[in-house]
Amino acid sequence: MPMLGLGTYQMEEYDECVEAVKRAFGMGYRHVDTAEGYDNEDAVGDAIEEAEIDRDDIFVATKVSPDNLDYDHVLTSAADSFERLGVDFVDLLYVHWPTGEYEATDTLEAFAELREEGLIGEIGVSNFTVDLLEEAVEVADEPIFANQVEMHPLLPQTELQQFCTxxxxxxxxxxxxPIARGDVSDVDELQEVAEKHDATPQQISLAWLREKGVTAIPKATSEDHLRENWLSLGVELDDDDMEKIDSIEERRRIVDPDEAPWNQ
Known part of the structure; x- marks a missing residue:
């Protein structure tokens, strides 16, 4: 899984999504993340086709919505996603939220079946707390490969990362x-590290995640923002930089719906 990907949340306008994904591929991105609930799988799929890049070279991830997490619904939802994406295989399929029809054993049994049949490469979960992830790892017949969560210097997810490793x-x-929807630009510590490296606070945040072994999927549509994120791969942080960023005291969660598991 490439450690920098393109997130496509809120890219609901077809032409904008197609062009953003194609621009990203042109710059070198090879990881694209979408979801059944984003209403853009068809646009992502068309961009993959139009890019004329070998399918084996692109890491495609999508997600099953909470109202489709019953065993049979997972299988149907996955088939529908494959059709919209124009693929017969996805590299990573996530449980989008552990809400709605989610029931660990039943849901993950369907995901395991998809993996055993070679229709998905890896099983992922998203927005799982430590307790929910621990349960999923215990009951799943196939390994849980990834947990996708909000994470940035203002929400370092320390406990979750310690558990995952x-x-x-x-x-x-x-x-x-991963850049807190731009809020990282106002953080003094990130501004200081950015100045040291002739970079932007957004690039520093992405580099910080990479140093922690975390894959980032920032959303971007414009050529400038796509390139800014891509160039973060050239930013190398030292121990002092990491210590300064880890010392940030402010905590802020951007995505926080009432039904989220951490609010229950």
């Missing part, structure tokens, strides 16, 4: 909203 867990973290 245990030998008997070994789950990748994927960060959505």
């Amino acid at each position: 245990q030998d008997d867990v070994d789950v990748e973290l994927v960060a959505y909203s």
